[in-house]
Amino acid sequence: MTASPLFGTLCLVGIGLINSSIARAARLHGLAGRIVTLDASQQACETALKLGIVDAAGTDPATVLAGADLIIVGTPVGAMAAVGAAIGPHLMPGTIVSDVGSVKMAVVRDLLPHLPEGVHFVPGHPIAGTEHSGPDAGFAELFQGRWCILTPLPGTDAVAVDKVTTLWRTMGSMIEIMEPHHHDKVLAITSHLPHLIAYTIVGTASDLEDDLQQEVIKFSASGFRDFTRIAASDPIMWRDVFLNNKEAVLEVIQRFTEDLTALQRAIRWGEGETLETHFRETRAIRRAIIDAKQA
Amino acid sequence: MTASPLFGTLCLVGIGLINSSIARAARLHGLAGRIVTLDASQQACETALKLGIVDAAGTDPATVLAGADLIIVGTPVGAMAAVGAAIGPHLMPGTIVSDVGSVKMAVVRDLLPHLPEGVHFVPGHPIAGTEHSGPDAGFAELFQGRWCILTPLPGTDAVAVDKVTTLWRTMGSMIEIMEPHHHDKVLAITSHLPHLIAYTIVGTASDLEDDLQQEVIKFSASGFRDFTRIAASDPIMWRDVFLNNKEAVLEVIQRFTEDLTALQRAIRWGEGETLETHFRETRAIRRAIIDAKQA
Numbered sequence: 001m002t003a004s005p006l007f008g009t010l011c012l013v014g015i016g017l018i019n020s021s022i023a024r025a026a027r028l029h030g031l032a033g034r035i036v037t038l039d040a041s042q043q044a045c046e047t048a049l050k051l052g053i054v055d056a057a058g059t060d061p062a063t064v065l066a067g068a069d070l071i072i073v074g075t076p077v078g079a080m081a082a083v084g085a086a087i088g089p090h091l092m093p094g095t096i097v098s099d100v101g102s103v104k105m106a107v108v109r110d111l112l113p114h115l116p117e118g119v120h121f122v123p124g125h126p127i128a129g130t131e132h133s134g135p136d137a138g139f140a141e142l143f144q145g146r147w148c149i150l151t152p153l154p155g156t157d158a159v160a161v162d163k164v165t166t167l168w169r170t171m172g173s174m175i176e177i178m179e180p181h182h183h184d185k186v187l188a189i190t191s192h193l194p195h196l197i198a199y200t201i202v203g204t205a206s207d208l209e210d211d212l213q214q215e216v217i218k219f220s221a222s223g224f225r226d227f228t229r230i231a232a233s234d235p236i237m238w239r240d241v242f243l244n245n246k247e248a249v250l251e252v253i254q255r256f257t258e259d260l261t262a263l264q265r266a267i268r269w270g271e272g273e274t275l276e277t278h279f280r281e282t283r284a285i286r287r288a289i290i291d292a293k294q295a
Numbered sequence: 296m297t298a299s300p301l302f303g304t305l306c307l308v309g310i311g312l313i314n315s316s317i318a319r320a321a322r323l324h325g326l327a328g329r330i331v332t333l334d335a336s337q338q339a340c341e342t343a344l345k346l347g348i349v350d351a352a353g354t355d356p357a358t359v360l361a362g363a364d365l366i367i368v369g370t371p372v373g374a375m376a377a378v379g380a381a382i383g384p385h386l387m388p389g390t391i392v393s394d395v396g397s398v399k400m401a402v403v404r405d406l407l408p409h410l411p412e413g414v415h416f417v418p419g420h421p422i423a424g425t426e427h428s429g430p431d432a433g434f435a436e437l438f439q440g441r442w443c444i445l446t447p448l449p450g451t452d453a454v455a456v457d458k459v460t461t462l463w464r465t466m467g468s469m470i471e472i473m474e475p476h477h478h479d480k481v482l483a484i485t486s487h488l489p490h491l492i493a494y495t496i497v498g499t500a501s502d503l504e505d506d507l508q509q510e511v512i513k514f515s516a517s518g519f520r521d522f523t524r525i526a527a528s529d530p531i532m533w534r535d536v537f538l539n540n541k542e543a544v545l546e547v548i549q550r551f552t553e554d555l556t557a558l559q560r561a562i563r564w565g566e567g568e569t570l571e572t573h574f575r576e577t578r579a580i581r582r583a584i585i586d587a588k589q590a
Contacts, residue, residue, distance in 0.1 A: 078567075102517075127514050127516050127517045128516060129517075131581070146516055147513060147514055147516070149514070176513070185507075186507065186510045186511065186514060187514070187517060189499070189500055189503065189507075189511055189519070190500075190510075190511050190514045190515055190517045190518060190519040191514070191517035191518040191519065192518075193496065193499075194496060194517075194518035194519050194521065194522055195518050196555075196558060197492055197496060197522075197555070198518075198521075198577075199558070199573060199574055199577050200551060200554050200555045200558055201488065201489060201492060201551060202577040202580050202581075203554055203558075203573055203576065203577055204484070204488075204547070204550050204551045204554045205484055205485075205580060206576055206577060206579070206580050207550075207554070208484065212480075212481065212484075215481045215485075216481070216484055216485050216580075217580070217583045217584050217587050217589070218442060218471070218587060218589065219422050219442055219444070219481060219482070219485045219486070219589075220485055220584045220587075220589050221422050221423060221441055221442070221589050222397075222422045222424075222482060222485050222486035222489075223485060223486040223487075223489035223490050223493075223525055224484070224485040224486065224489050225584050225589060225590060226489065226493075226521055226522075226524065226525055227489055227492075227521075228577070228580055228581040228584055228590075229521065229581065229590075230518055230521055231574075231577040231578070231580070231581065232577065232578045232581035232582075233574075235570075235571050235574035235575045235578070236571060238570070238574050239567050239570040239571040239574060240567075242562045242570055243562070243565055243567055243570070246562055246563070246565075249562060250559065250562060250563060252499070253555070253559050253562075255499050255502075256495060256496060256499050257552070257555070259495050259498055259499045259502070260491075260492070260495045260548070260552070263491060263494070263495055264545065264548050267537045267538070267541055267544060267545060267548075268541070268545060270538055270541075272373075272534050272535075272538055275530075275533070275534040275537055275538070276530050276531060276534040278494060278498055279494055279526075279528075279530035279533050279534060280530045281498065281501055282493075282494050282497040282498055282501060282523070282526040282527070283526070283527045283530070284501070285497050285500060285501050285511075285512070285523055285526070286426070286497070286523040286524065286526060286527035287527075288512045289512050289515045289520050289523055292512050292513060292515075294512065294513065294514075294515050294516050294520060295515075295520060295523075295524075
C-alpha cells in the first residue's frame with residue numbers, strides 16, 4: 001500500500017452499481033492515485049461526489065478524461081458507440097480502456113473503432129451484481145470471490161492486460177481469459193436466459209386479474225419470489241443485453257422451449273418417471289455449484 | 296405454557312422437511328403433550344428419534360396412531376391415497392386429520408374417502424420450505440412470518456379448524472382460508488410454474504457439452520444459480536405436484552409460453568421499447584413483495 005498505486009488516475013465512465021463498486025474497492029485497496037467519473041447525468045455526478053467515492057466528477061469528456069491511465073466504461077452496452085465517439089478524441093496513447101459490459105462482441109464492435117492508435121483495449125465482465133442499480137447501490141466487496149472475464153483481442157499489449165488483471169485480483173476476483181464470441185455464448189445460458197425467463201414469469205403474473213395478483217404477492221415465498229429478484233434488475237441494461245446478444249440468446253431460448261415442451265408433454269400424459277428422472281438430474285448441477293463455491 | 300397443551304398427541308405421518316419442522320416448532324411452543332411419527336422408512340424413524348424431535352416413531356399405523364388427537368400427513372401428494380388406506384381404519388371419531396401438501400384438490404380427492412365418519416379433515420399448506428429434504432433439514436423457525444393456507448370443505452367442524460389455526464399461528468404463521476380449487480390455481484402460478492421453469496432451465500444447461508457445462512457452473516453467479524436452488528428440491532414431491540395439479544399447471548405453462556414467445560419476437564426484431572416497457576413493469580411486482588414482507 002505504501003508503493004505508488006497501480007494507476008495514477010482511474011476514470012469510471014458511468015457511475016452505476018458496478019462502477020461505483022469499483023470506485024469503492026479501488027479506493028479501499030489503494031489501486032488508484034485519483035478516481036474520477038464521467039457521467040452524462042449531472043445528478044449521478046453529484047451523488048458520487050456526495051458519497052465521497054470519487055475525487056472528481058463531471059459531464060464533459062475533455063475535462064474529466066485528462067490524464068486518465070485506466071478508463072472503465074460501465075454504461076449499458078447499447079451506449080458503447082456513443083461513449084466511444086465521446087471519449088475517443090480525448091484519449092492519449094498508452095491509456096488503457098476497459099469496460100464491464102455483459103456482452104463482449106457488441107462492445108468490441110461498437111467501442112473499439114473509436115479508440116485511437118496506441119490505446120490499449122481490454123474488455124472485461126465481472127460476474128457479480130445485485131438487482132439494485134445506481135451509485136448508491138455499490139459496495140467494495142461486490143467482486144470478492146467472483147469471476148471476472150477478460151476478452152482481449154489477439155495482439156493486445158500484455159502489460160495492459162496484466163494491469164487490468166491485477167486490478168480485478170486485488171478487488172478479490174478470479175480472472176478468466178476468453179474470446180468475446182465464447183463469452184457471449186456462455187453468458188447467454190448462465191445469465192441472459194435466466195434473466196429473460198425471470199422477466200417473463202413475473203410478467204405473466206403481473207398480467208393476472210387484480211385479486212389473483214394480490215395472492216401471487218402474498219404467497220410468493222413458494223418459489224415465485226426467487227424470480228422477482230432478478231426481474232427487478234435495470235431495464236435499460238437488460239434491454240441492451242438482449243438486443244446486443246441476439247443470436248446466442250435466441251439459440252438458448254429455442255433449446256429452453258424444446259425442453260419445457262417436453263416436460264409439459266410429460267405432465268399432460270402423466271409420465272411420472274420422465275419428470276422424476278429430469279428432476280433428479282438437476283440436483284447434480286446445484287451440488288456442482290456449491291462445490292465450486294459460487295452458490 | 297403451563298396450561299395443558301393444544302393437542303394431547305400429535306402424529307406426523309412422514310417425517311420430511313415440513314413435518315420435522317412442525318415437530319421442532321410444536322415442541323418449542325409446547326403445542327403437544329406427545330409427538331410421534333409414522334413413516335414407512337425405518338431409517339427415517341431412527342433419524343427422527345436420534346434427533347430427539349419425536350417421542351416415538353414407527354412404521355406400524357395401528358401402534359403409532361393410537362390415541363392421536365391431530366394427525367398431519369406430510370408425504371408427497373401422490374402417496375395420499377395409500378396413506379389414507381393405511382391410516383383410515385385406525386382413526387377414532389373426533390380425531391383431526393390435516394396435511395401439508397402443495398396441491399389441495401387431489402388431497403381432498405385421495406385422502407378424504409378413507410377417513411371414517413366423525414373424523415375432522417382440515418387440509419393445509421404452509422407456504423414455506425427450503426431446497427433441502429429429510430428430517431435433518433427441518434428447523435423450528437421455518438414457518439415464522441409465512442402464510443399457511445387452510446382449505447376445509449364447507450361444513451367442517453369449526454372447533455377443528457380453530458385448533459389447526461391456533462397450531463399454525465403459534466408456530467409463527469399467518470392463516471388464509473381458501474377453496475381447494477382456488478388454492479391450486481394460485482399455487483400453480485406462484486410455485487408450480489416457477490419450479491417447473493427452474494427445473495427446465497437447469498436441465499437445459501445440464502444437456503450442454505461438457506466444457507460449456509463446466510463454465511456454466513463457474514459463472515453461475517450471473518443469474519443461473521438462483522434457479523438451481525429451487526431446481527434442487529425433492530424430485531418425488533415435485534413429480535407428484537405436477538401430476539396432481541395438471542390442469543392448472545398446463546394452463547399457466549401456456550400463458551408463460553405465449554409471453555416468452557412475445558419477448559423472443561421482440562428480441563429477434565430488435566424492438567427495444569417493447570423489452571424496456573416489459574422489464575420496467577416487473578420491477579413493480581418485486582417492490583410489492585418487499586412491501587408485503589415476503590421477500
